[in-house]
Amino acid sequence: MKIEKNKKYLIATDLDGTFLTSETQSMNIHNQLVVKKLQELGHHFVIATGRSWWWTSKIYDQLELTTAAVHFSGSQVHHPTDKQFKNYFAPISKEIVLSLSSEDWATQSTMTMVIGEVHQAHFNNREEMNHLFFDGMELIYKYDKTVDSKALHQDVLEKHGDKFEIRHWETSDTAKYNEIVFNAKNTSKAIGLQKIADFYDIPKERVIYFGDNINDVEALEWAGIGIAVANAKPEAKKAANYVSEHTNDYAAVAKEIEKLFEL
Secondary structure, three states, X not given: OOOOOOOOOEEEEXXXXXXXXXXXXXXXXXXXXXXXXXHHOOOEEEEEOOOOHHHHHHHHHHOOOOOOXXXXXXXXXXXXXXXXXXXXXXXXXXXXXXXXXXXXXXXXXXXXXXXXXXXXXXXXXXXXHOOOOOXXXXXXXXXXXXXXXXXXXXXXXXXXXXXXXXXXXXXXXXXXXXXXXXXXXXXOHHHHHHHHHHHOOOOHHHEEEEEOOHHHHHHHHHOOEEEEOXXXXXXXXXXXXXXXXOOHHHOHHHHHHHHHHOO
């Protein structure tokens, strides 16, 4: 992997499991210092996360970023300060969400509809779900770990893959539930980053992406250089051009940037 000298790059990263530490979800100071150095050199550093802007904004401010950002795994792409950037929102309608309520697996699950920033609504059963009255940025179903997750995911994909981007999340060993996350069709971090790269006139060959999980797969495949951290899921490692020997807890992003840019 070679970096072209005297060319501007767009370096983008996921947050949870990639840029932030595992237990405290805080920034390693090494990461923070390297991001500052990149910006001094004229490169663009971008956050691309499944989180909302509300959750991410403090990290954005601490890094002193002035770039656009990707949220909800690509369902929101926006620039906090530059009005020339064409903000993008792709909500999922309440009508299409309600079509799921007849599914047998839905009756065994709890659902959270995320509206935008900190606002969300939680439903415990089909009857409550039928009272949904708003569109949202994403839909999260939690189901018991005793359920055959692969079979459930395949069933949901076959029935609803034409209406949603559907990602199955296997949570930590200590958690009681796994999750299925629904986003609007034709949204991903890769599509969001393409919009941002176009805005900064950076070809994808000069986009570097760091990720660790299933919602990073498309971006890792799309970027000129896709790097998975050592603790990444197998799907992310397979999609990446390169797997770091370092984990998120040991500043993998900073260490790989230092090598690439010879900082």
